[in-house]
Amino acid sequence: MNDWNELRLVLAVHRAASLTAAAERLSVDHSTAFRRLKALETRLGVRLFERLSGGVYQATEAGQRMAAAAERMEDEALALDRDLTGRDHRLCGRLRVTSSETLAYSRLTRHLAVFRQTHPGVVVELVVDNHVLNLSRREVDIALRPVRPKEGDLWGRRLAQVAWAFYASPGYLAENGGSLSSVTGLERHALIGWEYGTTQIAAAQWLSQVVPHDAFVYRSNSLVNQLVAARSGIGLALLPCYLGDSEDGVVRAMKTPAPGLEGELWIVAHADLKGTARVRAFFDVVGEGLARERDLFEGRR
Template sequence: MAEAAERIETETASLGREIAGRDHRLTGQLRVTSSDTLASRLVTGHFARFRQMHPGIVVELTVDNRVLSLSRREADIALRPARPREGDLFGRKLADIAWAVYGAPALLTSRSPFENPAKLADMPMIGWSADANGIPASEWLAALVTPTAWVYRSNSLVNQFMAAKAGIGLAVLPCYLADPDSELQRAIAAPISELMRELWIVTHSDLRRTARVRAFFDVVGDGLASERALFAGEYPRLGSHPGVVAAGI
């Protein structure tokens, strides 16, 4: 019975995608999923432009750091910090995502930026919850700092960002999140090469020709791609990169 139910669910989802894939109307609902950091910093401005261009499309954003299933229609489009591995997905790379170590200016004072990450070993550090597994930035930090250096932990990257701004300690953050903020500065000048990731916009292959999906790829996908330099950590100071709305992207 379980196998039959699973088969019915799969076939129903496939039929739903096939029907949606033939929809040429620029109206209706579009379900999008994104991480909390991307949602809090960048995508809303691009969603506003998408709304102006396509007022008949209602965007429903699910902010979730998990990888939602596009095959089961948990979302129509995903903005993911990794190359998709499922064979039935369609997407394109938008940018490289750089990470760096940040802290409040009062905490770093004249000691930064450091050239060698080893200098951070005894600095007060903000990290993930102790039970966090498979997070590259967490593993990088754990191999670098001493056990007594941890002063704060959180399973939310946005909360780590706020804790770093409050001066609790240093945090490893995506450059697009931290670089535009004048209340943070880099503890190490260069991004961490081992933590470089990719930003992808992804949909199911059956939906790639849907009018709503194509429009989203063109407006939001191209808009995010135009900010490659910010994602790559090439604008380290506030005001040195174009604003989302001001640049008209």
């Protein structure tokens, strides 16, 4: 093998189990990826993937061996890249950051504006994504996450705990008996919730345990949209306090945060990037800025 792009293609197809998804990941069109993979198999004289129904590509033994070799090469290249980047003491260049839609909408962007004013040579690319992106593979440089990182090669800190509460428009509450004193009164209200089948989000799991299934009148996979729905008078929405308490048009339906539902906000990067000047600057400006809003995140404002 003398072409790294061939190994990248095999690794991408193996990871995605799909030629279409692999082509998108590599920023090539499907026909090009198909032609390259077919030419590689012809040249090697071995089938690397079995083509199954539904467009699924399943690696053969030869394909698995090649993908494993490609992954080892990728790991070495990424480690070298992180090592060199970690020695970069310049306050300029690109910095890729990821956060949830809710945090980006509500609190983060104002701190990014301060960072931009303080360090104009750094270009921030914000990836708004609720999925956990891979810091080891440099999918992003810095992640703002709602959970404690489990990977041992990450470096970061907890910025705040995150409280949740129920919110509604003042008009809705006036028409439906006013504020609640506890969660036991939720069943008589119209509830806004997550889309069916949402299990990986703690707030969605908590709601499914506390509120009857037939109490939900509106569902959305976006917390920002749930906020808009509550503001429009559709019903009660369970929102993080940093979102609900900072928005006009909604008030707490229950004065205290939801019991037993408390998350966290972490800022993390790969440990190899500790010495990168723009990473440390981001921690200092944006991380500290968010930490100073701890009372809002923890529902005490």
